[in-house]
Amino acid sequence: MNSQNSLNEIEKFCRDEYAGLYRYAWALLGNKDDAQETVQESFLRFHQMWRQGAIREHDRALLFRLARNVAIDLQRRARTAQHSTIDNVIAFPRTPEELLLEKETEHYTAQALDQLSKKEQECLALRLGGLSYGEIAGVLELSPNSIGPMMARALRRFRQKYEEILETKDRETRFTRRR
């Protein structure tokens, strides 16, 4: 059994990784609740594994791998946008314009991300979470050398798609106003 010192140590590790993990979860899932649940569940699983002695040292790649698995589970269960919107409305009262904008942004982002493969999305999200190329390669079980080109390609396509969506939307808006 681990000592109290070890408990404190694991807490510190999780605290350090919290922001990146949350970003990663958000990038993957696009809503606060799922991101929060993913982070929480990842910490919990990490904590259990550590308590059972399955892990001996701070393994960031493992933590993100756990988060990835949780996120995949959540996505499978199709618990994404609707909950987050409602919860966000309840939790943080905003103006209808703000809500619409947020909703549109989420929608465009989701559309742009759909152009990417799952691996590319995950790769970008992991990088957003703060993982190094080596760690990303570990999580995704890829070669570290392939991470840079894959990410660059994914970023380019995402941006192109995202801007394309925005331009289209902009054109539609202008056209509507003109009418």
Next chain:
Amino acid sequence: MKKFWKPKTGKPASPDDGELLAFLDGELRPPRQAEIRQLLESDWNLRVRLDELERDVAAYVSATQPPASTDAPTFDDIWRKVETRSTVDQKSEEAPANIQVLWRERMPTWMLQPLPLRIALSLCLALLFTAGLAFWLLRSNQLHKVSAEELVQLATQAEALSLQRVGDPVIYRRIQLKRIGAAESVQWESWKDARPSGQFRQRIADQRGGRMLRELDANQPALLTELETIFRANQFDAERPLSAASFAAWRKQLNQSTDTLTEQKESWRLTTSVAAPRTINTIIAASLLVRKADWHALSLQLKVQGEHETQEYELSELAYDVLPLQALTVFADLAPTPSASATPATAPPLVAATASPSLLPLSSPLPTAAALLEAEVAAFFALHQLQADLGEQIEVLREGNRQVVVRGLVEQAERKQKLIEALRAIPLIAPQILTIEEAARNLKPTLSERVSEATIASEPAVRATPQENVFQQRLEQYFLHRGMDRNRASQQVAALSNTIVAEARGALSEAWALRRLAERFGGGQVAESSPAAQQQLTAIMSDQVTRLKARQRNLQTQLEPLLTSLTVAPSTVMMTSGATPKERALQLFKSVEQFYSLTNSLFAGAGSATGSAESSARQMLAALAQMESTLRHLEP
């Protein structure tokens, strides 16, 4: 990233987007990082590309950034929940896993070891278990098994304990003595006062009948004499040969011996063989059978060195009990000598022990069925010898498979004394004979009724009182025709009637005795009894048949001429004979009874004489003929 196909020039290779992104992310090695930085300073296009990449990244980061309005949970909030859930999970894991935890804590540290070590440990445990099991089995077997020494010791202790049950214990034993290979067997009863130098009394029953024995009795069976000699020669207690203590004492004084212990279903058999030089009468081997349940010695087999060959003897216990001395009268008529063995040879002859049921063991072990049967036959024989089986109110009954009671009423005290004396010498017999006076004075009403019945029964059932009937008139005419005057003829008829009635009654008594005997012993039980019992039974039957034949002849001699003159046609009776002695005896009884009934009605006027004189005469002749025929078949 290096491109190995590019010719090496002085200028570093231009990075692709992937490498450029890695440069941005600081993922390249420092030399390559420096090279790209240098390239960026000199390469405009590269700077544009880098700028584009940064905008790609910014677009992605911006698009995937949580909205500014979203209040992201703090780490502490998340961690608190994690800790709470972790605690709950831990408890819920622990609850069902208690067994696992216990298992893990108590036993299986070795199970958590690497596989080879686990296999080795498993093998060690298996070996230990097997060894333990073997040890346990061996030990449990040992618990049930005994050594020869232990067996003797346990049997001796059990014997000593049984003596403590009563004060002044007397060991009663009935033993069957047998020489193996010979038909001869003797039943030997002994009463041994268990105190040091205690009195000893013995009784023997062989082909010559049962009798008490005294010291140096000439009537002692040869088999018993032989055994006494053997016991003396081997320092074996002759007064208690079946005693475990005697066996232990004999075994102890042996110089060289071998013990063989054999387990049987309900007993142990210890055979001690003597290796020492063999002289005549030396016990070569003695085998003691001890009951497992109570360590009681049941039988002793002896192999004895004879003059030219070995002899084998068997002493089997038939009955055993420990009785208080005060309850016994068997020693009452002994001279107050300290020990029977110390009685001089010239001591006055021992008289039979006074009769008392307490002479017999009152508690277990029960006598065998064969012993009871023999006692019963002996009782019948004794009664027969005293002619007490001919109509006296005496019955022979078994009492709870323990003993045989001879119960009855007699007219005179002398008769009672005679009967008791005859019966008390028989083992397992409890005589309960009373005079009519005693019964009438002391006994309960039910018995009083029997007394009155006995009194009535003792009276002649009918008196021959010639009555004026057709048959008697014909009898008178018969005598008148032979030249007698009327008065003389009447006297002759009365005398004849009395004789015939008396003979008929006597025949009926004999027939009753025979019937009782046939009913009791006619089922083939006697075949299993001793030759002595069989002889006694044959003797009784022979006597009864002989007497009946005499009576039948007498009746026939007196009646045949008379009856023949009364009837025109001789009777044609279907002579039948039973298949078994019992059936024949019953048949005989039936014909005797019929004859008696006719006699009563015709000669004594006890009943109504039915039919004509001719018819009655024919019936009597037929009954006589049937009696004669059946008696012929009953001749032993």
